[in-house]
Amino acid sequence: MNSDDPKLTAYALGELSGPERDAVEQRLRDDPNLRAEVDETAAFGRMLTGAFHAEPAPATLAPAQRAEVLEEARHGRKTIPFPHRPWVVWTLRIAAALVALAALGRFVHVPAARPPHVATVSQMEGADPEDRFVAKGEALPADSLLAKNSGETRPNADVVGGSVAAPAKEPLGLDQSAASSDFLSLTNSQTTPALAFRNTNNASPLDLTAQKPRAEGADAAGAADRPAERLEAPAATAGARYSLETKVQSQIGFAGQNFGNGTPIDARAAAALAEAPARSAAPAAPSAPAAASQPLLAGQVSLKNKQAAGLSRGGGAITANGDGAALFGAVLLQGPSFSGKELAEAVNHYVALGEEGAIRELTELTAKAPGDRRLRERVGLVCRVLYTPRDAQALRPPRFGGERVLRDGNTYTGTKTVQPAKELKADKDGKSAAEREVSKDAEAPEESVADYLAFCRAHGVFRSLPVPLPKASPEGTPR
Amino acid sequence: MTTPSTLSWIEPILERFERPLIQYATSIAGTEDRARDIVQDTFLRLAQQGPLEPERLAPWLYTVCRNRAIDLKRKENRIVAMNEDSHPEPASSEPSPAARLEAKEQADCLGRLLLRLPENQREVLRLRFQCDLSYREISEITQLGEGNVGFLLHTGIKTLRQLWPHPLEVRP
Structure with missing residues (x-):
């Protein structure tokens, strides 16, 4: 122990106890120089206390704030x-009023009101035309949600319709590019974007207008062959026709916040709904809370993850509060891959759990694996979709270990999307964009998952309805 | 007006922590106005959270306050450039003019010297000597390890001692 040992300072400030304290005292008895050092440090500490306390007493809260x-x-x-x-x-x-309005008219035909490049939802790759759902204002029959011959229940996230986008706005979407299979980003290039899942590598244009909704008769026939799977499409699924929508102009900010809540919320959408009263006679969609409380459908869970979670396929619903659900969340977030599909599944899982349950489960999950950086990153991603900002600014990324999970630009700000291949390409200084970003943020204060969840809770609104599931590329999109 | 019979559980906490938190938040956010908003938000969070165990209270409050302050600072993309002019004018709490003068000089000097330290050292020094928090509590608030807190304090104190121009009253 020398005079530059932080333990001496700790001792001088009364921070040591037990054997550590005894050891220092023994050393001080043997070395008068160390004793003098400690005495000076203690005196300086007292002086510092006095000097800090001599700063002017700050004002208190204003009476209104206190009240x-x-x-x-x-x-x-x-x-x-x-x-x-x-x-x-x-x-x-x-927004709430418009949500209520849209809930009433969930099955109302919404005329196509988006530019062709907006609000397309597809999972074209490797799928036959019947697998493609039309997002362009076509109400999809409940039967179309049923499984196809593959035996795997169609994810009800395939069903995306009634899209109403703000004209001439760019989409915000969870992009899943097969060109770079580890590509995952949320992009928003305009202030009032529409929202879409896109498969940017699809060779064929996502001209969904050319695709017909699956014929009810054909679906019914197919479903008749699979009675068990038919049981997997309860009433909740019938209402699971999600709309892609715009945000309320620039006031709320992050367009993704309304993602998947089934509510076209701009004036144009409201007008479209009002013009189609006949179709509103269709069975009412479940209200937001009701939908959130519905068990996760097996169809919302990818086969791979169900198997990984040990959940039986075709066994019906996975209850949100059961053991299987907790296991499912863990498997999703700790599985080998985490593409847009797993992300959406995880989000939907936690939407079904509700805010309290989601926070509890995420906190417990990360507490069990404190050193699992990948898990924290995934939790961060999930949080940013689970919570939509209360005000005009998007929720900041988490600061786990001084590193950002996603750059700010990924989610809301600019036109740039992050492609890992580009991000990881070293520049002439030998640093990749990702490394530069990390080094830039190296001094950012670290935070725990619990802190970030608290931040999200304070600054965001917990999503009430699930998000549509994109279909992963065949090889998956590992992150 | 709150009467004793309707005294809220949060009022004693407000009384005890309101000023120190505003002082601490000011050191991060830069201005007292912003600090008041931050501290109000901190107490609102506490009110929503409900009463905490006494030993958890201070770390919780400082942690929330710190996070809020840093969030706000980052949100506004504002680096608060503290300088000698912006440092709060030290005031006196000593009764005699001589003591007041000495305290003012020391606080003044400390304010100047603190600016020469890295921000993380400044923060732990403030939490330790202004907020009277332990290593463990500082560790909890800053999310730094206790060893790191000890090192930062040790280094900060050592630097300040080297720079400190006034004689120290050393008593064993």
């Missing part, structure tokens, strides 16, 4: 305004 805190403690609000922005409240009220 709000007391009110909160007395009654407990669900949301915390930070900062106080009345327009956020009004925007959310308007």
